[in-house]
Structures are given as C-alpha cells and as structure tokens.
Amino acid sequence: MERILEDEYRMLSRLACDKIRGYVSDNRLKAGDRLPTERALAEQLEVSRPVIREALGTLEALGLIVKRQGKGIFLKEPNFTVLFHEMMGVWQQDEKNAGQVLQFRVLLEQAAVTPIIEHADDADYERLHALIDESEREGLSHSDFIKLDYRFHSELLGLTRNVLFIQLTDVVNKYFHWAETSNRTDRSIDGIQRTVRQHREIVRSLQAKDKEGAERLLKAHLAGEG
Incomplete structure (x- = not known):
C-alpha cells in the first residue's frame, strides 16, 4: 500500500512538472522571468502544495528554475x-x-x-x-x-x-x-x-x-x- 501511494505521488509530481511547463509556454515566459509562488501555482494548476513543491524541486535539479531566498522562483536558460x-x-x-x-x-x-x-x-x-x-x-x-x-x-x-x-x-x-x-x-x-x-x-x-x-x-x- 505504501509503495502504491509513493508511485501515485511521483506520478502526480510528474504531472505537476508538465503543468508548470505548460504554464510557462502558455504565458510565453523566458529565462529571468519569475514564476508565481508555490501557493499560487497550486491554486492555478489545481495541485496540492506538497506536490507542487516536489515538482519545483525536480525542475530545479534539472537546472530549469532557480529559487532565490526572499525573491521568488525564476526561470533559467535551459542547460542540457x-x-x-x-x-x-x-x-x-x-x-x-x-x-x-x-x-x-x-x-x-x-x-x-x-x-x-x-x-x-x-x-x-x-x-x-x-x-x-x-x-x-x-x-x-x-x-x-x-x-x-x-x-x-x-x-x-x-x-x-x-x-x-x-x-x-x-x-x-x-x-x-x-x-x-x-x-x-x-x-x-x-x-x-x-x-x-x-x-x-x-x-x-x-x-x-x-x-x-x-x-x-x-x-x-x-x-x-x-
């Protein structure tokens, strides 16, 4: 049961990543632009905050965004x-x-x-x-x-x-x-x-x-x- 919940959580996190990318594309955001807060993203994308937090962590690990303390979440130039x-x-x-x-x-x-x-x-x-x-x-x-x-x-x-x-x-x-x-x-x-x-x-x-x-x-x- 615990494994099933973990797999579902990961699936939700991946879906959240896709939704965030869709948000970036729909709003024509580019490197240097600021994303909404975790709370705002959760509300707009209809995903829980923990899942959004996990998705943002994944995007940060991939070098696609950067979190700046006290300033917000910003897009970075893609680096493959x-x-x-x-x-x-x-x-x-x-x-x-x-x-x-x-x-x-x-x-x-x-x-x-x-x-x-x-x-x-x-x-x-x-x-x-x-x-x-x-x-x-x-x-x-x-x-x-x-x-x-x-x-x-x-x-x-x-x-x-x-x-x-x-x-x-x-x-x-x-x-x-x-x-x-x-x-x-x-x-x-x-x-x-x-x-x-x-x-x-x-x-x-x-x-x-x-x-x-x-x-x-x-x-x-x-x-x-x-």
Whole structure:
C-alpha cells in the first residue's frame, strides 16, 4: 500500500512538472522571468502544495528554475548538460554500452562539421592549430596531453556556435575520461603521434571546407583507426 501511494505521488509530481511547463509556454515566459509562488501555482494548476513543491524541486535539479531566498522562483536558460550527465552516469555502469556511447560521439562530432565550416573563421582555426602545436611540446606530460586532447574537441564543438553542441562538450569530455581510464585509448608514443597528426588533418579539411573528408577523418580518429 505504501509503495502504491509513493508511485501515485511521483506520478502526480510528474504531472505537476508538465503543468508548470505548460504554464510557462502558455504565458510565453523566458529565462529571468519569475514564476508565481508555490501557493499560487497550486491554486492555478489545481495541485496540492506538497506536490507542487516536489515538482519545483525536480525542475530545479534539472537546472530549469532557480529559487532565490526572499525573491521568488525564476526561470533559467535551459542547460542540457545536467540531463546528459545523468544519462551518461547510467550508461557507464554497463561496459556493454561502450560501443553505443562511442557511436553517439562519432555522430555528434560528424554532425558538427557543417556548422563549423559555415561559422568558423581564421582566428578559430589558428586557435586549434595552437592547441595542436602545444600538444607536440617536448617534455609534455601524459596528463597534460590528455587535457589538450579534451580542449581540442571542446574547442571544435564550440565552433558550431550552437548552444546544444557546446553544452554536450562536457559530456563528450566525460567519455574521453571514461575511455582513458578504461584503457580504450592508445596513449603510446605512436598513439600520441597519430592523434596529433589526425587533429591536424581534421583542421585542414575543415579549413578547406571538405565536409566529407572531415567527417571521414573524424570517424577514423574517434574509432582509433588510421
């Protein structure tokens, strides 16, 4: 009986979340706008205050709203990083998902090629080349090379000028760390040299606006080929 009541409460909380989102949409509210108080929302949406409180807690945990003491409840800019981190956290618990996570990463970076070609300028490419140059610095430690590798792909996705791609960068970096700690990434001298060479080839293809070439190089690079 207790379990049934708990499930019903969760269902009501989810419904309340949907109603709050509907309220936001119907009233064309945007980031920075203030929501009504808990009491007002409960009355307007015809839901009990405890359920509204639970729903608001869920929305806050997802980074969709922020509660400011003495000021009220405000909408935030959507940030999908929290959601993707939660998803990755679940997937990383099963090594059988590794192949699908890699496939997701390949598709993500390949999809970034077109907007990068459309939006990136000379200064952007110079910044990528500088990162590659730094990764070839003599005496560079293994951990510093990994950080530069992370930065390269983060900068690459950032060139899309697409907020979603930029937010996903954090998730992609998390995969890098997962792959490295699981010994899926070749960090021998030959492996490092191959990574550097592939980074340069990818940037050159993007500069040349060679979409198919850049996509092919990214796939081979992320799959550890070449």
